[in-house]
Amino acid sequence: MILVETSHPGNIGAAARALKNMDLQELVLVRPRQFPSAEANARASGATDILEKARVCATLAEAAADCTLVLATTSRERDHYYRVLDVRDAAQRAVAAAAQGPVGIVFGPEQSGLTNDDLANTHALLRIPTGEHYASLNVAMAVQIVSYEILRARGTAVPVAPREVPLATAQNMELMYAHLADVLEEIDFRERTQNGSNLHNRIRRFLQRAELDGNEVNILRGILSAVQQRRRRAGA
Amino acid sequence: MILVETSHPGNIGAAARALKNMDLQELVLVRPRQFPSAEANARASGATDILEKARVCATLAEAAADCTLVLATTSRERDHYYRVLDVRDAAQRAVAAAAQGPVGIVFGPEQSGLTNDDLANTHALLRIPTGEHYASLNVAMAVQIVSYEILRARGTAVPVAPREVPLATAQNMELMYAHLADVLEEIDFRERTQNGSNLHNRIRRFLQRAELDGNEVNILRGILSAVQQRRRRAGA
Numbered sequence: 001m002i003l004v005e006t007s008h009p010g011n012i013g014a015a016a017r018a019l020k021n022m023d024l025q026e027l028v029l030v031r032p033r034q035f036p037s038a039e040a041n042a043r044a045s046g047a048t049d050i051l052e053k054a055r056v057c058a059t060l061a062e063a064a065a066d067c068t069l070v071l072a073t074t075s076r077e078r079d080h081y082y083r084v085l086d087v088r089d090a091a092q093r094a095v096a097a098a099a100q101g102p103v104g105i106v107f108g109p110e111q112s113g114l115t116n117d118d119l120a121n122t123h124a125l126l127r128i129p130t131g132e133h134y135a136s137l138n139v140a141m142a143v144q145i146v147s148y149e150i151l152r153a154r155g156t157a158v159p160v161a162p163r164e165v166p167l168a169t170a171q172n173m174e175l176m177y178a179h180l181a182d183v184l185e186e187i188d189f190r191e192r193t194q195n196g197s198n199l200h201n202r203i204r205r206f207l208q209r210a211e212l213d214g215n216e217v218n219i220l221r222g223i224l225s226a227v228q229q230r231r232r233r234a235g236a
Numbered sequence: 237m238i239l240v241e242t243s244h245p246g247n248i249g250a251a252a253r254a255l256k257n258m259d260l261q262e263l264v265l266v267r268p269r270q271f272p273s274a275e276a277n278a279r280a281s282g283a284t285d286i287l288e289k290a291r292v293c294a295t296l297a298e299a300a301a302d303c304t305l306v307l308a309t310t311s312r313e314r315d316h317y318y319r320v321l322d323v324r325d326a327a328q329r330a331v332a333a334a335a336q337g338p339v340g341i342v343f344g345p346e347q348s349g350l351t352n353d354d355l356a357n358t359h360a361l362l363r364i365p366t367g368e369h370y371a372s373l374n375v376a377m378a379v380q381i382v383s384y385e386i387l388r389a390r391g392t393a394v395p396v397a398p399r400e401v402p403l404a405t406a407q408n409m410e411l412m413y414a415h416l417a418d419v420l421e422e423i424d425f426r427e428r429t430q431n432g433s434n435l436h437n438r439i440r441r442f443l444q445r446a447e448l449d450g451n452e453v454n455i456l457r458g459i460l461s462a463v464q465q466r467r468r469r470a471g472a
Contacts (some may be wrong), residue, residue, distance in 0.1 A: 131259025
């Protein structure tokens with residue numbers, strides 16, 4: 001990630017943290033207004049190591065010298081000269097290209113964006129979609145979104161893991177539904193409705209949706225048993 | 237977007253900008269440490285209007301009262317009680333659900349994250365994938381990524397067939413839980429367990445997971461009332 005002429009040191013720190021959060025390492029700063037800085041360190045939080053090893057360059061050409069693919073961020077939807085890639089596609093592209101050589105992604109100054117000169121080494125533009133009413137993203141936020149999409153593109157995102165307690169078997173669910181039907185009948189709930197079986201199905205559906213585990217089914221059955229016992233003790 | 241006990245006013249401002257950049261509007265602050273604040277305004281940049289109309293609440297329950305879907309951000313990969321949705325899937329889900337009622341997405345305090353109490357109104361957890369070495373995202377960055385995915389989901393999401401009946405509001409769910417607590421006490425279920433309150437939480441969690449609609453809540457309350465009436469008629 002290459003940040004050009006960043007004005008606010010806080011943004012440099014926040015960008016460092018954004019990189020490290022997404023398992024990226026290399027930050028290059030072209031003519032930062034103030035660096036190093038205490039504010040950058042504070043905003044970097046646990047990512048001050050990224051700041052310590054950040055490279056500071058006088059020109060973008062120097063910063064991007066060893067890159068085999070350079071993408072520059074833009075707010076434009078189209079461009080006369082460059083392909084404009086959506087950030088998601090750009091991230092895929094960057095990850096694929098990184099197998100072959102360093103990839104640079106360039107972020108312009110907060111106020112003005114990149115100049116045409118800055119684009120000299122660019123292979124394509126990268127665009128982050130925004131709303132219409134206020135399209136100007138903070139530069140560190142842009143770094144965060146790009147880094148996030150790169151992490152996703154790398155496929156390192158850990159897949160959502162299974163539940164710790166196994167889900168109840170269909171058979172256990174059936175036993176619980178039968179128990180529920182008994183209790184509903186005992187408390188005359190069935191007769192209070194126009195269409196008892198339909199109602200029971202409604203309950204089934206939302207309990208199915210909840211994807212209950214074995215413990216949770218036991219809790220429900222405990223409640224059902226308690227209702228039955230209290231009624232019997234009450235001599236009903 | 238609901239921010240709970242945010243410590244740094246700068247993060248509140250940055251979150252406001254992140255929302256507006258992605259065409260979102262509504263920011264709710266639960267017990268912010270400092271608000272309004274000059275630092276929040278500065279970081280909001282062109283999004284101070286979002287701050288001006290931000291709602292400040294004393295509790296998360298109040299903040300989420302009218303929400304029909306509540307998602308809470310988490311850094312956990314798995315959870316005992318709640319489904320953990322990847323942020324991209326969660327955004328699709330939120331956009332689809334927003335057609336039927338307000339959706340709340342909850343972000344915890346910078347240092348500590350959300351407590352179990354904070355999760356009382358949650359239907360599912362939302363996880364932003366991160367790298368392994370430094371997984372702690374800044375809260376405004378998390379808001380940015382979620383908002384970005386919501387903008388994308390709005391553009392691409394073919395609306396999932398909506399539920400026929402709108403989901404129950406958090407407030408209606410609360411009334412139902414209170415009713416359930418009464419009945420459990422009446423049938424002495426509480427005393428039969430080692431830890432009554434913990435059990436009630438377990439029930440809450442799987443009912444939250446089921447995402448009940450208004451009719452389903454009425455069915456449950458009808459059953460609870462039937463249990464109460466039968467016991468009274470039986471002279472218990």
